[in-house]
Amino acid sequence: MEMGWRWDFTYEILPQMAIATFNTILAxxxxxxxxxxxxxxxxxxxRTPSKIFNWVNREIVEFIRSTPLLIQLxxxxxxxxxxxxxxxxxxxxxxxxxxxxxxxxxxxxxxxxEGVSKTQxxxxxxxNFSTIYTYRRIVLPQAFPIAIxxxxxxxxxxxxxxxxxxxxxVAELFHAATAVGGYNYRYLEPxxxxxxxxxxxxxxxxxxxxxxERDVNISQGKIKK
Amino acid sequence: MTYFEFLNxxxxxxxxxxxxxxxxxxxxxxxxxxxxxxxxxxxxxKNPIIQGTATVYIEFFxxxxxxxxxxxxxxxxxxxxxxxxxFTAGVVALGLNFxxxxxxxxxxxxxxxxxxxxxxxxxxxxxxxxxxxxxxxPQIFPIILPPAxxxxxxxxxxTALVALVTVVDLTFEAKQINSIxxxxxxxxxxxxxxxxxxxxFALVPFLRWLEVLAARKVGxxxx
Numbered sequence: 001m002e003m004g005w006r007w008d009f010t011y012e013i014l015p016q017m018a019i020a021t022f023n024t025i026l027a028x029x030x031x032x033x034x035x036x037x038x039x040x041x042x043x044x045x046x047r048t049p050s051k052i053f054n055w056v057n058r059e060i061v062e063f064i065r066s067t068p069l070l071i072q073l074x075x076x077x078x079x080x081x082x083x084x085x086x087x088x089x090x091x092x093x094x095x096x097x098x099x100x101x102x103x104x105x106x107x108x109x110x111x112x113x114e115g116v117s118k119t120q121x122x123x124x125x126x127x128n129f130s131t132i133y134t135y136r137r138i139v140l141p142q143a144f145p146i147a148i149x150x151x152x153x154x155x156x157x158x159x160x161x162x163x164x165x166x167x168x169x170v171a172e173l174f175h176a177a178t179a180v181g182g183y184n185y186r187y188l189e190p191x192x193x194x195x196x197x198x199x200x201x202x203x204x205x206x207x208x209x210x211x212x213e214r215d216v217n218i219s220q221g222k223i224k225k
Numbered sequence: 226m227t228y229f230e231f232l233n234x235x236x237x238x239x240x241x242x243x244x245x246x247x248x249x250x251x252x253x254x255x256x257x258x259x260x261x262x263x264x265x266x267x268x269x270x271k272n273p274i275i276q277g278t279a280t281v282y283i284e285f286f287x288x289x290x291x292x293x294x295x296x297x298x299x300x301x302x303x304x305x306x307x308x309x310x311x312f313t314a315g316v317v318a319l320g321l322n323f324x325x326x327x328x329x330x331x332x333x334x335x336x337x338x339x340x341x342x343x344x345x346x347x348x349x350x351x352x353x354x355x356x357x358x359x360x361x362x363p364q365i366f367p368i369i370l371p372p373a374x375x376x377x378x379x380x381x382x383x384t385a386l387v388a389l390v391t392v393v394d395l396t397f398e399a400k401q402i403n404s405i406x407x408x409x410x411x412x413x414x415x416x417x418x419x420x421x422x423x424x425x426f427a428l429v430p431f432l433r434w435l436e437v438l439a440a441r442k443v444g445x446x447x448x
Contacts, residue, residue, distance in 0.1 A: 066378060066424035067417045068385035071396055078409035163292040187300040198289040
C-alpha cells in the first residue's frame with residue numbers, strides 16, 4: 001500500500017464526495033426544519049394549564065436530551081419495523097434528528113420567551129390586549145431576536161451530527177467516504193476530505209451566526225457598534 | 226421472551242458495557258478539563274503565536290464533526306505510523322473535541338471575573354503566574370461550572386460514538402445483542418434507560434455538588 005497523500009485518488013473521488021455533500025446539506029436542512037416545528041410543539045406542551053401534562057412533557061424532553069442520538073437512531077430504525085412501521089433510513093434519520101434537536105429547540109424558545117420582561121405582559125394586560133394579540137404583536141417580536149443565536153447554533157450542531165446518519169445507511173458525506181475508503185482500502189484521503197468539507201462549510205456558518213448575534217444585540221441596544 | 230428474561234440473559238453484558246462507557250467518560254473528562262484550561266488560557270494570551278495556535282485548534286475541532294475526528298484518529302493516523310488502540314483513539318478524540326468547546330467556556334469564565342480582581346492582584350504586586358493561579362482560577366469555577374456541566378452531559382452522550390470504532394461499550398453491546406437476538410426494542414430501550422439513569426441520577430447530581438462546592442469555596446452560599 002502506498003503511503004502518503006495521493007492527489008490522483010483525491011481527484012478521482014472528488015465528484016462522488018461533492019454529490020454526497022449535497023445530501024448532507026439536504027439532511028441538515030430537512031432535519032433542522034423538522035426540529036424547528038417539533039420544538040414549537042414541545043414548548044406548547046410544557047405550557048398547558050394541566051400541571052401533570054406539563055411535568056410529563058418536561059420528563060420526555062429531559063429523557064430525549066440526556067440520551068445519545070446514536071442509540072435513538074438505532075431505536076427508531078430497528079424498533080419501528082417490529083410494530084409494522086417500515087420507514088426508509090432517510091425518514092428514520094430525519095424523524096430522530098427532528099425529535100432530538102426539537103427538544104433543544106424548545107429550550108431555546110422557552111429561554112427566549114422568559115427573556116421578555118414580565119412588565120411587558122403587565123403593560124399589555126393594563127391595555128386590555130388579548131393573549132393572542134399580546135403574543136403576536138408584543139412578546140414574539142421581542143422574543144425572536146433572543147432566540148436567533150441559539151437557533152443558529154443548533155443549525156450548525158445538526159450539520160455536524162449528520163455523519164451519525166451513516167450508521168443506519170443514509171448516503172450522506174461520511175457514508176460515501178466510508179464506502180469509497182472501504183472499496184479502495186484507503187481511508188486517508190476520503191476522511192480527510194470529509195473533515196475539510198465540514199470545516200469549509202461550518203466555519204463560515206458559525207461566523208455568520210456570530211455576526212447575526214452581534215447584529216441582534218446592536219438592534220436591541222445591548223451593545224454599541 | 227419477556228423483558229425479565231431478556232434482562233436475565235443479557236443484563237450482565239450490558240452492565241459490562243456500561244463499565245467501559247464509564248471508563249471512557251472518566252478518562253475523556255479528565256483529558257478535556259485539562260485541555261480546556263490550557264487552551265482557554267492560551268486563547269487570552271497576548272502573544273499572537275500562542276493565541277493563534279489556540280484559535281486554530283479550537284476552530285478546527287469545533288468546525289468538524291466528532292465522528293469524523295474519531296474515525297480519523299482510528300483509521301487515518303496509522304497511515305502516519307501512529308497506531309492507537311480503539312479505546313485510546315476514542316478518549317483522545319473525545320478529549321480534543323470537547324476540550325475545544327471547554328476552552329471557549331474557560332475563556333468566557335476568565336473574562337467574566339471582575340476587572341477589579343485583576344487590578345487588586347496587580348496592585349498587590351503578584352506575579353502574572355500567581356495572579357492567574359491564586360486569584361483568577363479559583364474564581365472562575367463558580368462561573369464556568371454550569372456551562373461545563375452541560376458540556377459534560379453532552380460528553381456522556383458522545384461516548385456512545387466510540388462504539389463505532391470498535392470500543393466495546395454500552396452502545397456496542399446493545400448493537401451486538403440486537404444483531405444476535407433482534408430484540409431491538411428491549412436492547413436499545415435498555416441502553417437508552419441506562420444512559421438516562423447515568424446522566425440524570427449520577428452525573429448531574431455530581432456536577433451540581435461540584436457547583437455548590439465551588440460556590441462555597443469563594444464564599445458564596447448558593448448560586
